Amino acid sequence: MLKTLAAVAAVAAALLSTGTASAAEVPPGCASAKQIGTTGYVQYQGKTIASVKQFAGCGKNWPYTWVWDSYASGRNYRVSNWIAEIKGDEEIPHGGAQGVRNKQEVWGAPANTIKSCTRAVTSVTTTGDNYVSAWTDLRC
Template identity: 45%
Template sequence: MKKALPIIAAAVAGLLAPGVAHAETPPGCASAQQIGSTAYVKMGGQTAASVKQFAGCGTNWGYVFVWADWAAKYDLFHVTAAVTTDDGTNHGKVIGRVDQREVWSKATATIASCTRALGVVSLGEDGWSAYSSRRC
């Protein structure tokens, strides 16, 4: 059991440390890549989540990842991920379960449109949002 403790400690440290990379693969499309720049949902000056858009397999996805240090301070939050087109329509909108830190939108048939990923973090009636950069 003593050998397992350093491994567990390293795994926990990786989950809690901000900026630590983690796997980002949209459901059903291992070849998808991030397009555009990452946006950040801010709440009171603190970063709550990262928002990214991915493209691959003929579709787009929105992706939201709540940072561990923010999630440790708040509970009962909801995360929403979607892909937004220039006409303001949200495609593939998914609202995660309570306290779910990683949420993918559904795959959207918006690859031929100008799009941005939308991420929303909500606490009760309040919500904060961010859009990734626009890609055409």
């Protein structure tokens, strides 16, 4: 039992040190929601600084952004995210969160787009007002 606990603690410590571990990924008010599609990764100065995911459940889609520990610590930044509904050549933003300052975990407001082709999009405005973004794959 002690060996098992030590192994679990070692894995958790390794994940935290790489900046990839996050809080429980459950949208507010919809514990049954699950991630759909791929995870997108925000790159800045050759490093991954954040990830974006799309969740579906309770008849809605949610955008989720996690700013990695390695970037979030001691920096000023803003996060925006949204669900992009794709109709032909048009991308229509829905829900989301806009300009959230220095928050590591950002759940955007849900979008009533569950029956549409969608992707989650996030942007991070870094120190110096550099704007970088990423998105998930398209889910129909």
